[in-house]
Amino acid sequence: MTAQVSDYRAWRVHQTDDGFVGAEEVCHVADLPPGEVLIRVNHASLNYKDALSASGNKGVTRQYPHTPGIDAAGLVVESATPEFAAGDAVIVTGYDLGMNTPGGFGEYIRVPAGWVVPLPADWSSRLAMVYGTAGLTAGLCVxxxxxxxxxxxxxxxxxxxxxxxxxxxxxELLAKLGYEVVAVTGKADKADWLKSLGATAVIGRESLVAQPKPMLKAAYAGGIDTVGGDVLAEFLKQVQPGGSVACCGLVAGVQLNTTVLPFILRGVNLLGVDSVEIERDDKAAIWQLLSGDWACPGAEDSFVEIGRDGLATALKAFLSGSSSGKVVLDHARS
Ligand SMILES: NC(=O)c1ccc[n+]([C@@H]2O[C@H](COP(=O)([O-])OP(=O)(O)OC[C@H]3O[C@@H](n4cnc5c(N)ncnc54)[C@H](OP(=O)(O)O)[C@@H]3O)[C@@H](O)[C@H]2O)c1
Known part of the structure; x- marks a missing residue:
């Protein structure tokens, strides 16, 4: 099948004398990179990595102009492989999407078939993007x-x-599965919301500032660290013997100033989680769980939807640490 569209709109970032500036512009489908599957993107999800790409972080995006958006959901327009047909509802997250391959902040993407996952039955592209890479990563951590x-x-x-x-x-997912969840946040005003998601206790981020003591009272069976840095180092000091921590993030820093003591005195497991380059089937398995037994209704109800004109402000909030909850881009709003 031949694509019926030649032009589309995208929020593209340019490197200028005043820094990295994003704006909507018209792009051409013919300029998209080679790939087996052309997709009309209905919704995209905003992630911290998109904010890095949009602000010129060369570890994420090497060349500009560039269209960020590491998550996209929509309909197949054209497929060079029998695995997908025009009209199939699909999700693409991770791999190189939105890094150095034009991403979900454009109305069209063209990607290798190996990046494409069928949308779970009964899910809309909007709902898939309410979870997005964040939901996938939370699911992989659990x-x-x-x-x-x-x-x-x-x-x-x-x-x-x-x-x-x-x-x-x-x-929400850990609470749903029966765990007693202690939530750490820097936003006191989010405590009630976190309790509504199932947290039994909410503590301030300041309770995990770096301390000179190499070990602390073993208070937790484990958990999930999404921030890294000193927060993760202090967390590891408080994990019970044989406990496990899944770690996935770096907003508090990429350095992990720890000792071997949690590992050799308490047998603590530090489990790294990557949602980007893992096998497509492993992603699909988590999507299926999130669309079924692992559904998180609280998360599904607490997202903000924006058009492309809201991207610049929303991305800045990620970098300042003031974002909370999910932000979904609906291309039809712009
Ligand atoms: N490994 C992977 O495959 C993968 C996939 C997705 C995301 N990630 C990473 O996971 C992390 C979280 O992603 P996200 O989408 O949840 O981002 P997010 O929505 O921006 O949430 C990050 C949260 O971390 C806390 N925070 C912000 N700045 C902090 C600081 N300086 N020190 C301590 N805590 C801070 C804030 O929560 P509180 O105010 O509640 O503390 C903030 O809401 C990011 O680093 C992202 O790059 C990794």
């Missing part, structure tokens, strides 16, 4: 903890960056 045998009876679990996109879904 899956890792289950794989190493962490059980609700083992004790309370901690979730850091709890008001963020990954943290809020992780909080």
């Amino acid at each position: 899956d890792k903890l289950l794989q190493v045998g962490l059980k609700p009876a083992d004790g309370p679990v901690l979730v850091t960056g709890a008001s963020g996109a990954v943290g809020s879904i992780a909080t």
Whole structure:
């Protein structure tokens, strides 16, 4: 099938003398990179990595102008592989999408078939993007903890960056699975919301500032760290013998100033989680869970929807740490 469209609109970032500036512009389908599947993007999800791309972080995006958007959901327009047909509802997250491949902030993307996952039955593209990479990552973190045998009876679990996109879904999902969740947040005004998602206690981020003591009282069976840095280092000091922490984020810093003591004195497991480059089937398995037994109604109800004209402001909030909950881009709003 031949694509009927030649031009589309995208929010593209340019490198200028005044820094990196994003704006809507007309792009051409013919200029999209090669790939087996052309997709009309209906919705995209905003992520911290998009904010890095939009602000010129060369570790994420090497060349500009560039269209960010590491998550996209929509309909197949054209497929060079029998695996997908025009009209199929699909999700693409991660791999190189939105990094150096034009991403979901444009109305069209063209990607390798190996990046494309069928949209779960009964899900809309909007709902898929309410979860987005954040939901996928929260699901992967929980899956890792289950794989190493962490059980609700083992004790309370901690979730850091709890008001963020990954943290809020992780909080709700762990609570739903029966865990006693202690949520760590820098936003006192989010405490009631986090409790409504299932957190049994909410503590301030300042309770995890760096301390000279190499170990602290073992208070948690484990949990999910979405921020890294000193917060993760202090968390590890408080994990019970044999406990496990899944870690996925870096907003509090990429350095992890720890000692080997949590690992060799308490046998603590630090489990890294990558949602980007893992096998497509592993992503699909988590999407299926999130669309079924792992559905998080609280997260599904607490998202903000914007058009392309709201992207600049929303992305800045990620960088300042003032974002909370999910932000979904609806291309039809712009
Ligand atoms: N490994 C992967 O595949 C993967 C996938 C998705 C995301 N990530 C990473 O996971 C992290 C969280 O992503 P997200 O989408 O949830 O981002 P987000 O929505 O911006 O949430 C991050 C949260 O971290 C907390 N925070 C912000 N600045 C902080 C600081 N300086 N120190 C401590 N806490 C801080 C805030 O929550 P509180 O105010 O509640 O503390 C904030 O809401 C990011 O680093 C992102 O890059 C990794």
